[in-house]
């Protein structure tokens with residue numbers, strides 16, 4: 001049995017950019033943030049990343065996904081070994097495929113095995129119940145973004161923007177008390193963010209990403225490619241909506257004839273345009289957009305977003321938050337919500353019919369997994 005009151009939860013996230021595993025401790029009762037705790041990061045080795053890449057687009061039960069799950073479990077056990085004092089672990093796993101209106105959603109990594117390895121209860125499989133109930137299964141961080149808005153004490157609507165492999169945006173009206181209140185939140189995936197840039201850098205330069213936007217900064221944006229992207233029907237679809245990492249994989253072909261710098265600048269503008277087109281759906285302009293995820297370190301992308309959106313754009317550090325660990329903290333927060341029977345997604349965040357929880361709790365101290 002988990003104790004009453006606030007819990008020390010460790011969250012772990014392996015994101016779509018496939019760079020590594022982030023872990024962060026949070027003291028929370030699932031409603032409020034009481035304290036931020038220690039953090040850890042373990043980059044995937046090239047060999048591990050290749051195994052994960054080979055699993056992308058595969059559904060459970062193939063040799064590729066089994067190999068990917070083994071890597072995910074092993075690296076998480078290593079990273080989370082330093083969090084043995086946690087009351088609970090929130091384990092997202094690695095999304096390999098996401099098709100909520102078709103085959104479902106698939107996060108590699110078994111939380112029951114991780115719970116046994118760590119000797120700590122683990123909440124995992126956060127997305128599939130939402131999909132089963134008709135939701136998009138993503139984004140799930142908005143419930144945490146709502147708690148963060150309360151933590152930083154905003155009084156006017158604010159937006160959190162995550163620039164990971166894929167981008168996602170949460171608009172929050174802080175006048176509401178609970179994330180499930182109608183009008184409190186609107187969230188959706190904006191579109192591709194760093195994933196197309198990383199794929200380009202890998203293919204053309206043998207590098208993992210465009211560090212500090214250096215290559216993009218030397219290039220010229222190809223307007224026809226940008227305009228074709230901005231006119232995609234994805235942007236007229238009403239939120240909530242979610243995206244698979246490789247949903248816009250054809251972008252690589254569209255920049256194939258451009259120089260490295262022009263292709264990189266164009267894909268960076270694509271990420272920014274996705275945010276700007278997505279922002280057209282939000283109910284009232286936010287006081288500012290607080291940016292989390294690795295893309296906030298790309299000054300070219302940040303400047304393009306600021307230019308295309310009509311409001312201030314700043315890294316979450318400006319509000320005293322940790323933009324590298326925010327998603328790991330989110331899954332610590334969500335784990336506590338699952339353990340306490342609180343909803344983790346809402347009609348305005350995943351499109352699910354009514355606010356619901358999800359996740360499985362595997363407790364190694366019990367014979368059975370609930």
Ligand SMILES: Nc1ncnc2c1ncn2[C@@H]1O[C@H](COP(=O)(O)OP(=O)(O)OP(=O)(O)O)[C@@H](O)[C@H]1O
Pocket residue numbers: 014015016017018019162163164165166167194195197198208209210211212213292293294295297298327
């Ligand atoms: N200094 C930098 N300059 C440019 N880009 C950067 C920099 N640092 C990180 N990035 C980009 O951010 C990516 C990592 O972002 P992040 O860790 O937020 O993604 P993720 O959590 O894996 O993805 P998602 O949120 O979609 O699951 C890197 O792969 C790279 O593309």
Ligand SMILES: CC(=O)N[C@H]1[C@@H]2OC[C@@H](O2)[C@@H](O)[C@@H]1O[C@H](C)C(=O)O
Pocket residue numbers: 015016095098105137138139140141142162164165166167168189242243327
């Ligand atoms: C299916 C899936 O793993 N989606 C991720 C991905 O990465 C960013 C964006 O697409 C977001 O929808 C989600 O992650 C964050 C943590 C979320 O659920 O809020």
